[in-house]
Amino acid sequence: MTTHTITAPSAVAAQSITKTYGTDDTQVTALDDVSVAFHPGDFTAIMGPSGSGKSTLMHCLAGLDTVDSGQVAIGKTVITGMSDHQLTILRRKHVGFIFQAFNLVPTLSARDNILLPLDLAGTKVDQAWFDQIIEVLGLGDRLAHHPHELSGGQQQRVAVARALLTRPDVVFADEPTGALDSATGTEVLQLLARSARDMGQTIIMVTHDPHAAAYADNVVLLKDGAIVGRVEDPTADTVLAALAELGA
Amino acid sequence: MWKLAISQLKSHPRRYVAVLLAITLGTMFLAGSLLVTSSAKETTKQMLGATYANADLLITAEQDAYLDPESAFYDQVGWLEHPGDLETISGVAEVYPLLQVGTGLVLPEDSARRGSFDADADFLLATNTPDDTSLLSTPITAGTLPRGDTEIAVDTTAAERHELTVGDTVTLRGLIEDDETEFTVSGIVDTSGDPTAIGAMAAYLTPSALAAFTGDDPIYTMGLVRVDGDLDAVLQQITTALSGVATVNTPEVQISESLINKLGFDAITVVLGSFAAIALLVMMLVINNTFSVLVAQRTRQYALQRVLGATRAQIRKSVLAETLLIGIIGSVIGIVAAIGLIFGLIILAQRWVARATFAIDATLLWVLLAGVLITVVAAWAPASKAMRVSPLAAMRPVPAVTVGSQAGIVRLVLGALALIGGTAVMLLFAFHGDIGMAILGGAISFLGALLLGVLFVPAVVYGLGWALRPIGVPGKMAQLNSVRNRSRTAATATALIIGTTLVAMILTGGRTVQENTDQLLATSFPVDVYAELSDIDPADSQRLEETTRAVATTPGVAAAVPLTPVATTVDQGEHVMAGDPKRIAQISAALTEQDAAALADPGTVLVSNRYDYETLTAQTSQGPVELDAVQSELSSVTAIVSTATAAAWDAEPLGPAVAWIAVDDPEMSATDMQDLITSMASNAEVSAGNFESPLIIRATYQQIIGTVMLTVVGLLAISVLIAFVGVANTLALSALERTRENSLLRALGLTKRGLRAMLSWEAVLICAVGAILGCALGMFYGWVGSVAIFTPILEDQADTLAVSLPWAAIIGIIGTAVLAGLIASVAPSHRAAKLSPVEGLATA
Numbered sequence A: 001m002t003t004h005t006i007t008a009p010s011a012v013a014a015q016s017i018t019k020t021y022g023t024d025d026t027q028v029t030a031l032d033d034v035s036v037a038f039h040p041g042d043f044t045a046i047m048g049p050s051g052s053g054k055s056t057l058m059h060c061l062a063g064l065d066t067v068d069s070g071q072v073a074i075g076k077t078v079i080t081g082m083s084d085h086q087l088t089i090l091r092r093k094h095v096g097f098i099f100q101a102f103n104l105v106p107t108l109s110a111r112d113n114i115l116l117p118l119d120l121a122g123t124k125v126d127q128a129w130f131d132q133i134i135e136v137l138g139l140g141d142r143l144a145h146h147p148h149e150l151s152g153g154q155q156q157r158v159a160v161a162r163a164l165l166t167r168p169d170v171v172f173a174d175e176p177t178g179a180l181d182s183a184t185g186t187e188v189l190q191l192l193a194r195s196a197r198d199m200g201q202t203i204i205m206v207t208h209d210p211h212a213a214a215y216a217d218n219v220v221l222l223k224d225g226a227i228v229g230r231v232e233d234p235t236a237d238t239v240l241a242a243l244a245e246l247g248a
Numbered sequence B: 001m002w003k004l005a006i007s008q009l010k011s012h013p014r015r016y017v018a019v020l021l022a023i024t025l026g027t028m029f030l031a032g033s034l035l036v037t038s039s040a041k042e043t044t045k046q047m048l049g050a051t052y053a054n055a056d057l058l059i060t061a062e063q064d065a066y067l068d069p070e071s072a073f074y075d076q077v078g079w080l081e082h083p084g085d086l087e088t089i090s091g092v093a094e095v096y097p098l099l100q101v102g103t104g105l106v107l108p109e110d111s112a113r114r115g116s117f118d119a120d121a122d123f124l125l126a127t128n129t130p131d132d133t134s135l136l137s138t139p140i141t142a143g144t145l146p147r148g149d150t151e152i153a154v155d156t157t158a159a160e161r162h163e164l165t166v167g168d169t170v171t172l173r174g175l176i177e178d179d180e181t182e183f184t185v186s187g188i189v190d191t192s193g194d195p196t197a198i199g200a201m202a203a204y205l206t207p208s209a210l211a212a213f214t215g216d217d218p219i220y221t222m223g224l225v226r227v228d229g230d231l232d233a234v235l236q237q238i239t240t241a242l243s244g245v246a247t248v249n250t251p252e253v254q255i256s257e258s259l260i261n262k263l264g265f266d267a268i269t270v271v272l273g274s275f276a277a278i279a280l281l282v283m284m285l286v287i288n289n290t291f292s293v294l295v296a297q298r299t300r301q302y303a304l305q306r307v308l309g310a311t312r313a314q315i316r317k318s319v320l321a322e323t324l325l326i327g328i329i330g331s332v333i334g335i336v337a338a339i340g341l342i343f344g345l346i347i348l349a350q351r352w353v354a355r356a357t358f359a360i361d362a363t364l365l366w367v368l369l370a371g372v373l374i375t376v377v378a379a380w381a382p383a384s385k386a387m388r389v390s391p392l393a394a395m396r397p398v399p400a401v402t403v404g405s406q407a408g409i410v411r412l413v414l415g416a417l418a419l420i421g422g423t424a425v426m427l428l429f430a431f432h433g434d435i436g437m438a439i440l441g442g443a444i445s446f447l448g449a450l451l452l453g454v455l456f457v458p459a460v461v462y463g464l465g466w467a468l469r470p471i472g473v474p475g476k477m478a479q480l481n482s483v484r485n486r487s488r489t490a491a492t493a494t495a496l497i498i499g500t501t502l503v504a505m506i507l508t509g510g511r512t513v514q515e516n517t518d519q520l521l522a523t524s525f526p527v528d529v530y531a532e533l534s535d536i537d538p539a540d541s542q543r544l545e546e547t548t549r550a551v552a553t554t555p556g557v558a559a560a561v562p563l564t565p566v567a568t569t570v571d572q573g574e575h576v577m578a579g580d581p582k583r584i585a586q587i588s589a590a591l592t593e594q595d596a597a598a599l600a601d602p603g604t605v606l607v608s609n610r611y612d613y614e615t616l617t618a619q620t621s622q623g624p625v626e627l628d629a630v631q632s633e634l635s636s637v638t639a640i641v642s643t644a645t646a647a648a649w650d651a652e653p654l655g656p657a658v659a660w661i662a663v664d665d666p667e668m669s670a671t672d673m674q675d676l677i678t679s680m681a682s683n684a685e686v687s688a689g690n691f692e693s694p695l696i697i698r699a700t701y702q703q704i705i706g707t708v709m710l711t712v713v714g715l716l717a718i719s720v721l722i723a724f725v726g727v728a729n730t731l732a733l734s735a736l737e738r739t740r741e742n743s744l745l746r747a748l749g750l751t752k753r754g755l756r757a758m759l760s761w762e763a764v765l766i767c768a769v770g771a772i773l774g775c776a777l778g779m780f781y782g783w784v785g786s787v788a789i790f791t792p793i794l795e796d797q798a799d800t801l802a803v804s805l806p807w808a809a810i811i812g813i814i815g816t817a818v819l820a821g822l823i824a825s826v827a828p829s830h831r832a833a834k835l836s837p838v839e840g841l842a843t844a
């Protein structure tokens, strides 16, 4: 770990979290005593083989799922032990999401989709910030369209806009480019990297793709529910090498 | 094919709960209606049969024959102590003429009660005993039947009311001659179950004892025959002997014939059946809608099966098997539930009607057939539509909803034609008072409205949905989701519209009829109560005044005025009544101000506005007088002159005076009016029998309409209930379809409560719109219906129809619908909220 993180508070942190599914003989340990901290403004990729617990970790960090033991904190707030209602309220403003697909509510226009978390919280939009995000994402002429009128890349950009608009403590992205062609995927990844770099947005992205991971500031490697390594300033090659090591 | 169908049912049993419930309710209603009829028939059979169940043959006289004492009927069947000629036929053991004679059972000395026969005797129906007591079917509970002319057997009713036990002495008084005879109670028999004799006390006397009460030519209509030879041969001979004067039957045949002829069971079946048909129609809509949703969700699965090599026919068979299975399960549950319910009700009814009997007949199998057929038919169209989708098309992502398919346009054109044409026909005939044609037009117009539902229902839903916007995201999402699938929403609401339209129509029509009872009864009542003061000399004006004042000061009475008949109109022969104009005007509705003023002129007579003459000649005891006729504004007043005018003639009253009475509350119930009359009568010391109130007729009439309305609404409630099941079902399936999206909303910060609210508002929205549109249509049809009914009645009256819209009830209906929507959404929204967002997001 780098030195400057020792004093700075984390955007998201997990302390010895464990998560198991099933009972007795069918029990699966999805997360096994995981401790990890993500620094504000960092763009982190989580990688690992299928079934290694990436999605589970993300869900636990985001307050979508509960842990069996250990603690999770978002910003200064310990979310472990919070009620479902409290977690939901917290997610509105402090957590952003970008999923692989079906990110948008089909009945709402792009604008309404972007504003959804704010509408849920009942707060006013920061118009300047909104305009800036739309400008950066190039969605200006698409705001009145409904999701089925948008391309896959445009849909993901709308999702990115939605995730950024509340200036959350952290944005979680679960394979955000998984359903996109490589050109569109690259575009979205560049956007995410820019958000972290220019806007100081903390981003945690789950991905299988070493090229995607290369856009991140660092990579956390997961295997069998445990963190087994890190790659700082990753390139596609270093990530591939680290993954190959894991598979061995 | 069964294997796949069963696996469908097994893997998602919840999806079928609502369809099953709808089928169950529909078939239960139909089966229940049939069971009510069959049980009522059987019960009546038992009760009717009570009198002659033990006879081998039954003789029933024709009306001409029994009214003629010289008729061959009496010669053949016999009189009390004179056996008829029939007894000579070989094989006939006994011919028992069944005589029933009204007598008075004298009350005990110390009884405070007034008798039902005369002041101190109760009415008792006395019957002769047969030679062989086995002909009587009523069981003997104590003692024996009378063995001699001084003995009597009374029934349980009489024994209880007069506290009689075996060995007691009773006195019977004759109806024709007033002489009394004493009898000793020899036994007590069960009260007969014959519905024609219900309520009356009955007793048995020996034929010779009964003869003392019958008069010279007792009339009777029935004879029972005991046969100890060949039944068919005897039947043949007796039929010949009685040809033209009586019919002969076995009791079984007689019962079913009299049942069919006299009692309206078939009418009951038709009425209940048509309500069941409405329920089945709604059920069909719900099934159709459910399967539309179910197979839409399965389009991909079908396509996958096709890709994997299943032929279209194979898939079709599996769908057919699935619907058959559901239809059979639902119908069987419905029929069994109906049997249970009616059986339970009959058991309960036996407390009051001992012979109430439960009966099933084969018609129930038709219910099963109907239930299954309706299910298959209703489910078939959507299923086959899903199967027509080509495998490749189905594998692609489902596009947004499209409007304007071929079938859609045909439907819209047909709907528009039916709506416009039907409404025009309905209005045209309604304003001409042709009810039959108006109903036909109305039915077509309603059908058109339902067909067009897909056009305007979603629009109204969306429009009303704006009201939810202030609630925030859940309200907004509810609005948007409710119009996501236009045909689904339209079908769901339409099921509800059918029931609520009919309910609102009945309520509007019923209310209008209630409010316009006076016109409907072809009389308006200027006076609340009339009293004929027959006990008082009409010339004794002081007593008249005293009596009237006593009436007027009774609490609840507003005013009373005496009127005396002083002349007769020469043309019509009607009485001309004399009264004080000012006081008559106080009987508010009796006279208008103008009428009272006109009446004050000496020499005028006020007549009904039905007459148009200018002068009127009236015959008084002093000779004819010529009067100026003034037309009243009312049609129902009798000819009136002022007391001053009458005094000038110095004429004698032509009959008893009457009092016109106005009450404080003309809307009072019939029983309250009865009580008021009793207290007026006792205050004024005149007999209560002299009072007469048209208000009682009106109140009774309104009560009847109210009861009919309530019953009809109750019967329609089943249809509405099925529609609510449909709402719950659609919502559940839609929520299931949107699992991913709902989880996304949850992840983004929609609380569980918010999610539940979103789904509840959607259900409430659809229910409210269904109810509002139904009520609007219903009020319109109710109004037109009232016009159709009243047009012929009002034709010759100047009055206009005041349509009363039952606003309170309408608000009640809409409120109920909103509540039902909330209830319908409980299960689906609870289930949706229970699912964690992580699980929901994982579903494809």
Ligand SMILES: Nc1ncnc2c1ncn2[C@@H]1O[C@H](COP(=O)(O)OP(=O)(O)OP(=O)(O)O)[C@@H](O)[C@H]1O
Binding pocket: A021, A022, A028, A029, A030, A048, A049, A050, A051, A052, A053, A054, A055, A056, A057
């Ligand atoms: N709801 C669940 N019930 C039971 N086991 C589960 C559940 N969700 C996840 N698991 C198990 O937990 C482990 C981790 O799953 P997770 O989805 O986090 O893996 P992943 O790293 O995201 O895999 P992938 O790359 O395939 O998405 C796996 O073994 C999985 O089978």
Ligand SMILES: [Mg+2]
Binding pocket: A054, A055, A056
């Ligand atoms: Mg995963």
